[in-house]
């Protein structure tokens with residue numbers, strides 16, 4: 001094996017292993033995925049279908065909701081039908097409804113056909129996805145808005161969640177159109193966003209995912225659109241309306257819908273720009289994803305360590321121990337001393353830690369084992385961990401914090417520490433001072 005293929009193999013193996021926790025977490029979970037009619041016309045669409053196939057084969061319960069806006073527009077133009085819009089909504093008169101039914105029907109069947117592929121030597125080989133559809137969406141008219149009757153333009157009134165669940169349990173992929181039916185037997189033209197959101201809420205879905213046609217705008221010249229938003233942050237962002245360029249209408253609708261879904265019990269909503277191939281896999285199977293994720297609560301926590309964190313802390317500190325940046329402490333010692341540790345956690349992964357060792361007789365504390373994952377440095381997490389530890393010390397009534405370091409002297413000086421000689425260490429610590437390691441001793445008065 002050449003060196004190159006060896007690294008490739010190692011990378012492949014470690015990459016595949018890194019995906020395992022997601023495979024386990026997603027099995028049998030319901031994901032509702034909404035995508036526009038524009039996406040269907042894209043040459044990449046078939047790759048998206050391959051990714052859907054992959055998710056289905058991992059046991060994810062999938063509900064696909066498609067749009068058909070450009071197809072409807074094209075059909076209306078073809079029939080030379082003028083349809084006014086009110087507040088961004090098209091009036092669907094009986095003639096327009098005819099076009100809507102034709103376009104939506106065509107799109108629906110094209111998607112079902114792609115999902116039915118099974119060519120050998122393609123990612124769809126042996127797939128045999130069963131696609132199902134039905135009268136799952138009950139709709140009602142939008143009514144009269146600004147004096148205009150929107151006629152067959154409607155909104156979701158009810159989703160038949162038990163019927164969808166039973167199809168999903170049988171292993172089917174459920175494909176839903178942006179059409180709804182009323183108890184009076186009428187058909188209504190709905191938005192994909194409305195149908196996807198209400199379906200996700202009714203199913204208590206784990207995820208609602210929107211594939212966007214455009215990238216997210218920047219918040220300003222130097223700040224990119226947030227990759228993570230709580231419901232409250234998302235609402236504030238929608239209200240402030242300060243992004244540059246302004247959030248495009250469709251993106252705004254997706255963000256509003258995603259926020260509503262999370263507020264009403266959907267665990268996570270994701271907005272991803274569909275332009276790059278494989279985005280959905282990148283979003284779902286990596287820690288940081290690639291899009292914007294909305295959750296009810298923040299995923300970050302700064303807290304006392306628990307015994308379950310030992311594995312995560314070890315993963316974080318072992319490379320630093322190997323480099324000699326931190327003093328080696330084994331799993332056993334860590335288990336014994338876990339109460340002294342604080343951790344910074346993001347979405348279930350430990351990204352930072354620090355420990356506090358009190359020397360009460362000498363009214364001092366040692367800050368030890370401060371570590372931040374290399375990919376998450378320079379985000380102020382170290383500073384926050386330090387503050388947390390300082391707070392712990394002062395609540396214990398201790399006002400002197402010292403630290404031993406070989407490499408981070410400057411960082412500590414910038415954070416209010418000053419260098420002293422090892423002679424100033426508390427007595428018990430002085431006995432343990434390793435003169436070969438020649439760590440610098442720094443102190444901060446709290």
Ligand code: ARG
Pocket residue numbers: 227228268283284285286287288289290291292293
């Ligand atoms: N892969 C994880 C998930 O699907 C995390 C995704 C994080 N994405 C983000 N845009 N911050 O839940």
